[in-house]
Amino acid sequence: MNIEQFHHVTNNYTYPPPHIGSHSTFDPPQDRPRAPYWTVPFGRNKDFVGRESILDQLLDMIPPNADEDDCQQTVISGLGGVGKTQIALEAAFRVRNKYRDCHVFWVPALNITTFENAYREIGQKLKIQTIENDQANIKLLVKTALSQSSDNWLLIIDNADDATLFGKNTELSSLSDFLPFNLKGSILFTTRNVEVCQKLDVRKENVIHLTEMNQSEATNMLQKGLNPHQMGDPQSLESLLEFLTNLPLAIKQASAYMIKTGMAISRYLEYCRSSDEHLIQLLSKNFDDRARYETSQNPIATTWMISFNAISRDNPLAVNYLQFMAFLAEKDIPKNILPPSHDELNVYEAIGTLKSYGFIIERERGDAYDMHRLVRLVMQNWMTRNKGELQTFITTLMRRLDVVIPYPKFSNKDICARYLPHAIMALKFQDHTLDQLLRSRILQKAAVSLYYLGKFTDAKHMNQQAVDLHVGLLGDEHPDTFTIINFSLMIATCDGQGVEWEQISRKVVELRRRVVGAEHPDTLMGMHSLSYAFLKQGRYKEAEQMAREVLELRKRVSGAKHPNTLDSMYTLSVALSKLGLYKEAEQMGQQTLQLHLEVAGAENPKTLRSMYNLSTIFYGQGRYKEAEQMSRQLLELQEKVLGVEHPDALRSMYSLSISLYKQCRYKEAEQISRQLLELQEKVLGTEHPDALASSNLLSIILCKQDRHKEDDKWTPTTPSGNEQHTNILK
Template identity: 30%
Template sequence: MVAVNRNGFTLLGKEVARSKPPRWNIIFIHGLRGHPQNTWGRGSDESPDAEREPTPKPTSRLKTLFKRDKSQLRSDRSSSGPSSPQPRPFWPDEFIPHDIPEAIVWTYGYNSEVISGLFTPNNANSVFQHGRDLAGRFEREIKNEHPVIFVAHSLGGIILKEAIRKSQVCRSRTKLIIFLGTPHRGSRAASWGVTAAKLARLAFSPNITLVESLDVDSLALDTIHEEFINIVHDFQLQIHSFQEGRPMSTIPGHIEKIVDDFSSRLGLPQAFERVETLDADHKQMVKCTGREDDRYRTIRSVIQHFIHRPPVEASSAARITNMTTSLSLEAGAPRLDTTETDRVFFCIPFMLNSRFVGRDNILSKISTTLFTNNGYNRLALVGLGGIGKSQIAIQFAFWVEQNKPKVSVFWLSALSKASFEQSCREIVTQCDLRQSSATIDNDATILVQQYLTSKASGKWVLILDNVDDAQILGRPIHSFLPKSRGGLMLFTTRSQQIASDLATSEVIRIPEMSPAEAKGYLENSLSQKDLIKDEAATEALLRTLTHLPLAITQAAAFINSNSVSIARYLDLINQADGNMVELLSSEFQDETRYPESANAVVASWLVSFNRISETDTVATRFLSFLAWIEPKGIPQSIFPEESEIELCRAIGTLLGYGFLSQRKENGIYDMHSLVHLVTQTWNSNHGENSWTLRETMSQIIMVFPSIKWENREVWRQYLPHSLRALQNAATLDDEGTRLGHWIGKSLREDRRDQEAIEVLERVLQFRNEALAEDHPDRLASQHSLASAYQDNGQVKEAISLLEKVVFIESGLLAEDHPSRLSSQHALASAYQDNGQVKEAISLLEKVVFIESGLLAEDHPSRLSSQHALALAYNDDGQVKEAISLLEKVVFIKSDLLAEDHPSRLSSQHALALAYDDDGQVKKAISLLEKVVFIKSDLLAEDHPSRLASQHALAVAYKGNGQIKEAISLLEKAVSIRSDLAEDHPSRLSSQHALAVAYQDNGQVKEAISLLEKVVLIESNLAEDNPSRLSSQHALASAYDDDGQIKKAIKLQEQVVSIRQRTLAEDHPKRLASEENLKYFHQAYRQ
């Protein structure tokens, strides 16, 4: 047995008589806490002296570290492949020199006993230093000039990669590397730190404290990996990666692979890397029991196959023997024959995506377009980043392989110039296109173009993926495209313009996945399939992620690695926009995407944003603007002003990248909701937040129309965007309050009362702090908020604000100033709603008198005040005066306003109420049916104005004896108004009216139940409030019908007493109450 050096090189097989002259070197490198001999067979891995029984020492720490009980030993053996009672030969010395006599065999050792500093660059014991040591010793001690094959176990592979990175000599002589369980990269389930810790526990035991404080420089390790990948391509190295077939224990009770399958391979195309599994765990994969051991036979056959393969030059020469024609695309370019050949290649960098679902229609359209005789040989897939374009292309590539066996498939990545050139080098290598007159670095692109243009290439499909920059090669991509009758090209791009340039009309825009496809894709991506059973959470998550494949992949990666439920992930993503951005920004491993590509949704789209910012400044401005408004229903008229051509071009850019989509309605766009969220992040990263938000508000104010009914379609379109911009402002400034004031007025006009209050309160808060008490803007805001309060039934709050405004304006403005009159009108209206009818009439008569001398007969303000005065007259029992005034107003408005104008409908509604109170029920019904009909086409079912007219019509029906119709309408109104606050006047009014209709229909119990509830709630109103008295009057009547005479008399006496104090002797309501009370007394006496 040869004596093996613990450090440095040891020559093996010295005693073997060679049957062939040596022409190769094979060098074995062990891993962490391994040994240049024992790792590969004799003894245990941990110590060169392990074959001897150690001398027992009670205080020995080694005994503590390495002692195992029998059950643990049995467990290890049961999970580790062939067990150890059989001899374990030192096969690199005992077998390899005999079986591969043309090889000089070496084993290399280094100090792997110390863990501290192993994974940090500036440490004498680090893998980095070990790699430099290996490079130096190799250059000095391996003095023959034969090429080299390395066999490296575990961390020995990292040391080898560092040596190759540091040594030109090592790089140039290395031809094949066999990696056995080498951790090349952090994985989706285990970071570098986790993988390193598992290796350390395996070598040093799980209890050692050094494992817990292991310092791992992941960036430095990643750098080794990335540079090594480039060296593999540049020097055409061949890699064979063996993975662990069995798990083992590093922590008691926890069985796992030490280096998982993702980490133990480089992820290179098959032309460079072959991947196999050995049926053993991390330690046992380098052991064997004899020549017939499967592990030894497998590793030996890989070496023999490589050594004995035909030289590349010879095979290449044989294939081009019959070539008779050549062409040159550029001066000095290498020449290739154009004779047709039967060679078929499949050159793509990805495996088939097992998670892929659906997209059948798109795949069918691609195959039909390219493989039917319609003359089309180019097709482009265009769509949003992450929509699945590349995945569809991969699926199509494998479809071609299976269904078109005589058609080659080639794949080029256009992510960058470097990736494009790298793809060309891979094709050159796999197709053996390299010739002595060409250097692969400089001419790979030309070689591929030339080859695909020649007849020698036969029939092929070329997939150019991620063509998002038409100048990716430093010249137009068109200049590369080969011209061949047998060639078909499929492009994927985010840019509609590039798609159209490359494929003219043959462009397929990739849509979102269907709900079923998205659900299937999520299920395929989850490690715990049963999570999908939570259907509600699954559907909600997929809706939130807009069925975007990349977002679904990212969500599944988080769920898998963190063992959370779909509902928990949904909760995290919905807690705040910031959470969603953070989760969508997290990078993750995805073998179906390029290692250098941005896998996170946010990073993927930021690439597109940056591309737009480089090529289209107007589109960039539009992105900043759109970040602050609502993403859906964006009218073109709200965009910042540009020339028609610039506007068209910029919107076209955003449409082309899939960030905007156009609705069927002309000039209305939607922005993808996740893109909208990411755009805000992009704005933030560009430091443009405050400026862009202020500019957005200024832009909306500039285009916002006046709050007129004729403009309602426009301001309704603008409202969501205005609200979003205002909500984005943490604090308001002058610009924000101007916008807020307009928004509040619009919301009031649209009867979105609560929203109006929220906005107007915020505006008033700023103006109260910033402006003087008598500033017009502050007073205007108080007026607007008061009106919103009144609309929402908060009458007392409205009166409080308006009395203050009227008081200030009376000392500030002339008696006939429009603002002063408007505030007095508003206060009078609030008084009326509060039952202070006399005060309302007094104020309104004054306003009407002043306006009659100031304004034209058809002026809207004058008509509005007359309308309000008529309502007050009606409430005061002056029904004839009310009808007279309202008929005049309705007549003027019928000539002045459209049939569906709210002001005209409102006056008709009021006139119908007056007719009803005057006993002219038929007239009231006729007018109200017309109003209700128009409003049913014009307003939403729950619009307050529509409900008010239906309520009034129901009351009129009841007065006309149409009780069933009345109940039907009122039940619907009560149901809709149940969303209002319990004490909202409109809700109480409908409940009151329904109760009275129930009573008339003989449903007395239902009437009493409803009225008692109304009376209880209205007991918070003033004692003389008309609504409160009216409900008490109705309840007393219901008690009477139910035979509860004493209750009826007691309640009616309260009503009569108050109405006698507050109403004129001839007021209809006072008279009705007195008449009822008299009737109750008579009934009681009987």
């Protein structure tokens, strides 16, 4: 039944007047059967696994004698597909086996019709005399009969998801008005909507919030029915369960598909990972399930679509928030990234609705949320069906991100880093935006954030997309375009190839000289970058000459203490050091460091860069103790400011290790080298030049300690990274 049909039923249904009297209530016959009544529509699930702690808790709460002073009400709540119905079903069988005199009744509350049909069956079991009358108020008759019964009974109301059916503010009578009350009775609800618990006024301690299975339970469930050849390696099984978030319905769906097709777990996982389209296709597959209502569909995607439609009907702001979150990263979604509302109360209600369905989880600090991974994917699929609406929506999302995310600077890098995963996720849909300049701005903000995190390759790739968009839209002479090109030069100083870098720099210098003049800061930026490109290619004399020229121009144009001037001083110092002119290099390096400390402070990245330059100058002169001291001081600051995994921090660890080695302090050098190599292999990969250089260094350190067997693992190679220290064997 779709939403429109459902509204038609609920808004036009009228209840006949009750005819309750001495002849219409439950009057059990004298020859009552020994077996208690049982209206559960499903057989026992022989493949049911796990959830024992939940079942133990339930069996303490739901028996009619669990509370002698009240009619016990218990709720199992949780995300659609988490296994609420299956647990209620298993609990029903266990109650029947343990309490032989307890009637067990089952009512699907999918809508008013399923509720009333189940009540009619109960009435027939109870032999209520007027239950078949055309004008009988079936719900009231059954409520009265159960309320007056002297027998123990358990009433299970499954899929009580629609809060409008149980609320007190509906035009029609609420279904909660027809729940029986009897000290010998107990009612168990299953719901994906915690708001229903509030409507029913169920005590908080009687609500069991069901989450995904643990790893052992999920593994056992997935393995049911699979052949040994389908199992494959344990890593594939573990990875698939992680991918499916240990969600029972998703596991059941995957298992059913693999049993049907004979597909191995590793192949199914590969198919899931290949694309979101393939995954949503698998999540939409129907499968046979005996514990399913005839009118229901069981794919996980369909299950959640029902909830999406209900939210869309009842709380449009909530579904708007869900749509927004679906195109952001799934973890740590800041509250302020969501569209603003003029009414804060509406915001709380919308967020509350999403939490009540289990689609999002509020983080402890209360200003951010996590979204279920598969829910996010299904919502994306729901949104992408209408291309026109998707374009409008993605453009709106990008505009919101542009407002919320400040232009990244070193001073706000931590704030921007928090937004970065969400910008990157949104940019996966950038082709759908209607505003290309907006798209370029988000790309550039993401690129700058990546740069400050030391992810230079990713920053370069993203910034180049922004450059291409700006050049295409505004031309290469537009000031905004050049701002982005300038940033390309900054990235190139960290992650550029010398020849490519030189070509870009020469093009910038030529262009800016023509447009703004030879001494404009933008032109000098290109010349400065060109000097760095010479350094990268080992053309140290050309680098020195260019750096001197730019330094003099910048002193005259911008002043001796301007950050750009200090950049040129730094470059000149590095070039002099490479030429072996250590005295002049050290003098320039010390002057640069002091000015950086004065202008920017000890924790500024450029100050740290100047400290590193001095440590290499000390090392080049054989002043290993001073190089060690500078490296230790630098590393402490870098780990605090940039993080232990930042490329600059790793480079300083290498310098520290090699300085210790040169002082014959092999144990200390080995300790630092091992720590460094572990970090580099994690961050950069085992084949990265810097990781190979560190492996080479560790091998040499072990050789010096006559530990040749251990050295076999690290075969010396000529290090291609950290080239300033490749002479360690001399």
